[in-house]
Amino acid sequence: MSYLDRAHALKEKLIAIRRDLHQHPELAFEEVRTAQRVAETLHDLGVEYETGVAKTGVVAYLGEGEPRFALRADMDALPILEANETEYKSQNPGKMHACGHDAHTTCLLGAAMLLNQDFKQGRLKGTVKLLFQPAEENAGKDGKSGGQLMVQEGALNNVDAVVGLHVISTLPSNEVYVRAGAFMAAVDGFEGEVIGRGGHGAYPHEALDPIWLSAHVINAIHGIVSRRMDPTKQGLISVCIINAGTALNIIPESVRLAGTIRSFEPSVRALLHGELEKAFAVTRAWGGDYKLKILHGYPTTVNDPKMTEFVREMATGLVGAERVKEAQLQMGAEDFSFMAQAKPGAFFYLGAKKDEVQRPHHNPVFDIDEAVLPTGAALLAEAARKFLSSSKILP
Ligand SMILES: [Zn+2]
Ligand SMILES: [Zn+2]
Structure with missing residues (x-):
């Protein structure tokens, strides 16, 4: 069974995690409950992890030895009063997951579930590091964001490559967008x-x-x-x-x-x-x-050409060529850029348009199509599986 099929079996579980995170949004470097929720989920899976990385971040480890691959998700919310009236509406007035980082955290936990099974059954060799970083939206008083601090604290040392995704509420659901070279400003x-x-x-x-x-x-x-x-x-x-x-x-x-x-x-x-x-x-x-x-602020997010091709191929294999598209250059910025500066990296978009309402990022009615959660989990897990099983992606 492909990771996509296996991820679909986890759909309800992933939606429950995302809704829980969505109801309890925390701002940059305040992700205490979120990190706890991540740690609990990893603990229940029997996955080894470390807390307090980059202040409020969590790093988990699957497997051992080479090659070493990293997957990244961000966990912070924004100072916005949610205007949606859903059953999973933010319970922290003035704070909202209005960029979809709750979905990123959920997808990475989903990837942990998928990969963990394969590691336990001896189907994967190598290491997958899961980086749950705080503070993508805002730097701390020292001017450093969560991704920057993670790199500085050595979370990417010994890692061969790093991949991350962003859900995009304005792009068609379950489509993947990739771009080599300069991607975000x-x-x-x-x-x-x-x-x-x-x-x-x-x-x-x-x-x-x-x-x-x-x-x-x-x-x-x-x-x-x-x-x-x-x-x-x-x-x-x-x-x-x-x-x-x-x-x-x-x-x-x-x-x-x-x-x-x-x-x-x-x-x-x-x-x-x-x-x-x-x-x-x-x-x-x-x-x-x-x-x-x-x-x-953040440097340009530059996708490594080889890693971008790797993600394009991986996504094509998983969701089909008709759903993998070329991303446009973005004036928006991302602190994944620090990770992509440290190691060959690829950052990609996952379309997550919920309905016909305009729900742009950083807006009080932002929301996503939760059907993308299994897709995101499967894409991350498949990137790791493929990287660990292919011998020559990077020189
Ligand atoms: Zn944002
Ligand atoms: Zn974001």
Whole structure:
């Protein structure tokens, strides 16, 4: 029986796990209950595991010796008030699994169930490491995300390759999307302050209006991609926060401007940072000033070409060629990128569109088609099985 057939037999069990996690969402580095639930499931399977990895993460071990393969899932939720009225709605007000990480954790537990049987019956040789990482959505106070910390703590040492998946609520259910090379963008944040001189709204000439200065800064920022970046490259800067002012007749002292920067190539990333600095510097033409801090985020998620082909073939064998498609380049970012920097890696999408309602990621009505849970578990397990049983995937 294929892993897909065996995973289907686990469907109800997987749905129950996902709904339990969905009802108890926890934010980045607070995944205590989630990690406990993962640990309990592994314990019941008789699988060896370690807790407290990357603060609130769990790493499990199946088998021993070479080759060594890693599978990754993230566990954190988002600060969103769930608007769905399902029986498994979030019970933690203001917190929600609105990116599907509950499904990822469930799929990896499902893969553990499938692989564990084969290891116990001596059908698999080698090691499979299961990485249940915390904090994909947000870094801690030290600026480090869960995936970054896992790499730093050595969770990928001695591992030959790593694979992970993301469910996508807007793509057709049970379709697999793969892409070699750069797949998801590098992300940086910026925190800026446009500094003028406050005063009376009726006497602007005696003040230096920072709101007026900000308008020039925003225009300059939005000119960067079209006028300063090579048009054959990809990148973007979005101003997402603007705050200033207290009364209708007071010109404020300063304006806060903050946002996100996305790119794929290090040279473009550096160019965007430099040009952003210049955009803020237009404030000085009128005697104003600025402060600008770039917050370094995740690098570009680059899929290893050989591992991508390996995943494409594996998925084709499992779900059929008509369900395996080429993924488009994504401006979204992923901290799987740190793992793919450390070891040859492949990250792929699993379509999970539930119904005709628009349920985008990070939205209060986000939800997925739970029929993808067995597929996700089978894809992860099959990736591990195939990697352990093939001799030459990587040079
Ligand atoms: Zn997300
Ligand atoms: Zn996500």
